[in-house]
Amino acid sequence: MPDSWISTAAHLDAFVRELYPICRSITGDGLRQTLRAIQGRIPLELREVPSGTKVLDWAVPLEWNIRDAFVANERGERLIDFQRHNLHVVNYSEPIRKRMTLAELRPHLHCLPAQPDRIPYRTSYYERSWGFCLTANALAALPDGEYDVCIDSSLTQGALSYGELLLPGALPDEILISAHTCHPSLSDDNLSGIAVAVALAQELSQRPARRHSFRFLFAPGTIGAITWLAQNCETASRIRHGLTLTCLGDSQPFTYKRTVSGQASIDRAAARVLARTGAAHQAIDFFPYGYDERQYNSPGFRLPVGSLMRGRHGQFPEYHTSGDNPDFTSGDRMFESLGVLRAIVDELEADVRYRNLEPYGEPQLGSRGLYRALGGTSIPNLQFAMLWVLNLSDGEHGLLDIAERAKLDLATIREAASLLESHGLLARA
Amino acid sequence: MPDSWISTAAHLDAFVRELYPICRSITGDGLRQTLRAIQGRIPLELREVPSGTKVLDWAVPLEWNIRDAFVANERGERLIDFQRHNLHVVNYSEPIRKRMTLAELRPHLHCLPAQPDRIPYRTSYYERSWGFCLTANALAALPDGEYDVCIDSSLTQGALSYGELLLPGALPDEILISAHTCHPSLSDDNLSGIAVAVALAQELSQRPARRHSFRFLFAPGTIGAITWLAQNCETASRIRHGLTLTCLGDSQPFTYKRTVSGQASIDRAAARVLARTGAAHQAIDFFPYGYDERQYNSPGFRLPVGSLMRGRHGQFPEYHTSGDNPDFTSGDRMFESLGVLRAIVDELEADVRYRNLEPYGEPQLGSRGLYRALGGTSIPNLQFAMLWVLNLSDGEHGLLDIAERAKLDLATIREAASLLESHGLLARA
Amino acid sequence: MPDSWISTAAHLDAFVRELYPICRSITGDGLRQTLRAIQGRIPLELREVPSGTKVLDWAVPLEWNIRDAFVANERGERLIDFQRHNLHVVNYSEPIRKRMTLAELRPHLHCLPAQPDRIPYRTSYYERSWGFCLTANALAALPDGEYDVCIDSSLTQGALSYGELLLPGALPDEILISAHTCHPSLSDDNLSGIAVAVALAQELSQRPARRHSFRFLFAPGTIGAITWLAQNCETASRIRHGLTLTCLGDSQPFTYKRTVSGQASIDRAAARVLARTGAAHQAIDFFPYGYDERQYNSPGFRLPVGSLMRGRHGQFPEYHTSGDNPDFTSGDRMFESLGVLRAIVDELEADVRYRNLEPYGEPQLGSRGLYRALGGTSIPNLQFAMLWVLNLSDGEHGLLDIAERAKLDLATIREAASLLESHGLLARA
Secondary structure (H helix, E strand, O other): OOHHHHHHHHHHHHHHHHHOOOOOOOOOHHHHHHHHHHHOOOOOEEEEEEOOOEEOOEEOOOEEEEEEEEEEOOOOOEEEEOOOOHHHEOEOOOOEEEEEEHHHHHHHEEOOOOOOOOOEOOEOOOOOOOOEEOOHHHHHHOOOOEEEEEEEEEEEOOEEEEEEEEEOOOOOOEEEEEEEOOOOOOHHHHHHHHHHHHHHHHHHHHOOOOOOEEEEEEEOOOHHHHHHHHHOHHHHOOEEEEEEEOOOOOOOOEEEEOOOOOOOHHHHHHHHHHHHHOOOEEEEOOOOOOOOHHHHOOOOOOOOEEEEEOOOOOOOOOOOEOOOOOOOOOHHHHHHHHHHHHHHHHHHHHOOEEEEOOOOOOOOOHHHOOOOOOEOOOOOHHHHHHHHHHHHOEEEEEHHHHHHHHOOOHHHHHHHHHHHHHOOOEEEO | OOHHHHHHHHHHHHHHHHHOOOOOOOOOHHHHHHHHHHHOOOOOEEEEEEOOOEEOOEEOOOEEEEEEEEEEOOOOOEEEEOOOOHHHEOEOOOOEEEEEEHHHHHHHEEOOOOOOOOOEOOEOOOOOOOOEEOOHHHHHHOOOOEEEEEEEEEEEOOEEEEEEEEEOOOOOOEEEEEEEOOOOOOHHHHHHHHHHHHHHHHHHHHOOOOOOEEEEEEEOOOHHHHHHHHHOHHHHOOEEEEEEEOOOOOOOOEEEEOOOOOOOHHHHHHHHHHHHHOOOEEEEOOOOOOOOHHHHOOOOOOOOEEEEEOOOOOOOOOOOEOOOOOOOOOHHHHHHHHHHHHHHHHHHHHOOEEEEOOOOOOOOOHHHOOOOOOEOOOOOHHHHHHHHHHHHOEEEEEHHHHHHHHOOOHHHHHHHHHHHHHOOOEEEO | OOHHHHHHHHHHHHHHHHHOOOOOOOOOHHHHHHHHHHHOOOOOEEEEEEOOOEEOOEEOOOEEEEEEEEEEOOOOOEEEEOOOOHHHEOEOOOOEEEEEEHHHHHHHEEOOOOOOOOOEOOEOOOOOOOOEEOOHHHHHHOOOOEEEEEEEEEEEOOEEEEEEEEEOOOOOOEEEEEEEOOOOOOHHHHHHHHHHHHHHHHHHHHOOOOOOEEEEEEEOOOHHHHHHHHHOHHHHOOEEEEEEEOOOOOOOOEEEEOOOOOOOHHHHHHHHHHHHHOOOEEEEOOOOOOOOHHHHOOOOOOOOEEEEEOOOOOOOOOOOEOOOOOOOOOHHHHHHHHHHHHHHHHHHHHOOEEEEOOOOOOOOOHHHOOOOOOEOOOOOHHHHHHHHHHHHOEEEEEHHHHHHHHOOOHHHHHHHHHHHHHOOOEEEO
16 A cells, blocks of 8 residues: 555545534635635635625525534533534524423424434525434433523624635636535535545646646535626636535445536546446436536536535435544545546546648658558557547547547557657647 | 216217218218218318319319119119118229129129128229129129129219317417328227317317317318318418327227327327336337328428327228227227327427526525425425426426426426426526 | 359459469559559559659658569578568568578568468568568578578669549449559458459449449559549549458458448448348448558548458458468359449449429329229338338438338339339439
């Protein structure tokens, strides 16, 4: 096991554990603190969009902050305590301070009967409300009586925060990597996505040359993507490929969720990479639910943004419960996810489209030292690759197409293209 | 069994039995009498097109009427008698009155050796000729001798009759339902098609709202469709979908015959409906034989008209014989056929194409009361349907497309679209 | 077995045996002598293109001729002798006359360790070099010592020779039949292709009417096709279909190699013909290696030229060895190949595209005597074929399409089209 592997995997895990305790939401200091932690690793630019700003069909909501919350019995013992787990409070709860009976309190308590040891994750972003989440066992054990209920939160004119990083490339065309950043203490969803995105950004920033420009977006789900789209329409028009990242730290096989068209370059690149892993994996068609691919793929934008994940939205028991904690995810799995993500990005980077500058017949490779001198019965792969690249570089096919059709690996096709380009036989289309 | 079921099935059967004895042809009083019987049930408009009128590449033929026909032996006994069964006369026979030997008569006699108890149905529309049809057993029993042969028919300047009914809808776009009306005493082919078409017209006329306009056409096969097309070119250009109806009263599984393209909306609607029946059925590709779908699908018109049937043209023993009588068909089977036909029509009615009026990102459904307030892990079908309708209402997809892609039932998709439309988020494209 | 069969098969074999001893190359007298032998059978026009002429990205090379070559021991015994087999010399070897040790000679000797009894075929067209080929057994038996090495060849300003024959047809549109003519004593590759092409040309020249014009090209591989393309750009633009012929005399099943698009008419015609043979065969996708289909399918030309062969390039042991001699090929196999080739050509000849001149509804066939008078239950194939031809003659479909869709044989479809054309119902599109 190479050191870098141990090191990267360990860093991924450590970053998840560092961010885990923070109580994030779609606005507020927990979100801001998370973006600053990312900024400690990559040069993220932070944006603050004031509450009330009109964004597409929505408006930026009030900023939510929370200091404390509990349900205490008459003896002052906290039976439900935000300080012990921030999932105990329904995210975005309005403030309350009141004594009430269990019967009055009960409609505000949420549990998971099927998983009696886990606290569920609940939100109430767009309707003023408050509530607590607790395990079904704890709920069952609550005696009748009077309770002091306190949520020391605030909903005030403030801002929605997000962070973005642009790594410029040779082309203005962008690849978008987007991770939602609003979930509180949930590890797989989506600290794993954040950590893997950060690690990729670190790697790409070290590359001597990038063909595409890369945009990393860390923003709260739905309203964050909508805010970004509203304020960056022109930038959005330069996005050629994209991925949302989520649930990349669990031990399930990879799932790739396609774009609306299902035939975008990102769809084909993901299919190729996952096929190469040799491991179980699946590709599923787009559906307008899940994460921010919903917004990017909306009919007004139709950005070809797929989604890379391991465990699927709502389809594993730990999803949106206290079971989704740093012991559920692992650095090794995130390291694997980073490898798949990097490979997909590399396919897109490699998918150059060339134009054959000598398209009439085959150019004479021999006189350029590109072809074996002695005619025999077979042909080395690199020479065959050159013939394929020449034949299909008609402005319609990129190197990925050519590699698929030639059934040669992309590295050989790229080497062939590079040789031909350096001999003046190809130009970038 | 609901009363309406018994009632409709019984009415279908009764109508077939009422029409059965009439000697129809491609022109003449039998045809006219049939159209008037239909007019007794739906407000059909009758048309008369004079003999000799040029219609496309054809001309309306002379009008044929027949009063009596027989072959009698020297004792005056009618051995073949039109009064007993109108199939006994080759349809459109010219008049004859002559005494002749069996040998002279023999070339004018037609039977079915493979079905010795059945009278075949034969026509001679476009070549002047005469003849009789009888069972093979009866033919074998004819003694040598002299016979009095009489066909008391007339071929005169008259008219070709057809009937049509337009039920206007919100759209000028029409759905054509066409049934050929020229066959004499044959029950499945096509009194069943006529009866089912009439029943559908009755139902649709009661609907408070129709999206499409519906045109019902009752006309003789081939020359009737050609005459209608010749005289209604502009109307034909408004036909968006169509079906010819035939053989809908027998007990065979359903067959749907596709349009020339095979990919018309009617083709997809029929496939979906038949799949939903759960019963055996088949869809077959278009071929230029059968009924008037041949004319509608001709290259100059290319109207997307499919064909709905049970028993297939020429593929069951009773076809075009005296075996195709009201005991071969049943009201229950016609009632089933009416259900399938109605379901196909309903799919087309439901296949509205909308335009998302907030296409940039997802509109905020929560603030409009269209989305559950408390965020959890799953989403009700109706809300999911709204997201699908919003995502795919880009002017390219109708509700049928959306239902197929979403794998949700059309009713849910329609309800979602209706909710979104009432909230100003969708407009009809 | 009909006489013509014996006769044609025998002639094919005899022609291969006549041409076999000649030492061909990409230029020179062996090539010229071969073209003149072809000229003895069909009125080929010979072209000479001077050395140094710029052709596309290439230049016509120097003309190579050879009189003698050997490796002799000190006693003057020829241990390797061009006079015994012209494969003994690396084709296009520069002249040499030198005494050298076996160690010095060894790098210039080529054998086939896996087939120790066969002489390999090697060339060095585009790099000045020389060498000998011999069996591995002979190489192993060469004693140490000094050798007299002689290649009495010349590389001089001369010309590249090729021959072409145009058989004009009703259309200016051409079908190209191309056979490479540069290989020395190799029978299957490509004397078989040459012989079959000549036989087809003989047959077609006898036909009273050809729809397409046919162009036969006999030219050296690669540089010959490139030279022809360079000098015949305008002609190339008239090529609608084409085939390269190679390895048509061995006993393997047929292989058809598709054009780049894989969907050209020639691809479909070949698929249909091979399916009809009932025998094992395969169709493979285009790849830019093999024979001159590489040049014709290059992106600047994209001529739809497939390739017909039996044994595949490089995939049988005799390929490019002395094992590929007239005993390896047979007249019977070439006769079979001629039959497949003729059938493919006939499909293309038959694939006329018509326009229905009465496209609105079906024209009245009965009044034109094209339809049975008495209506019954079935329809003869020829009448059905007429209905299909009328329905699909919309300018988009040729007779091949119609035959495929109607599942009727092409002969019936052609007869139907011919009848309809003669009655003024169809015109060539």
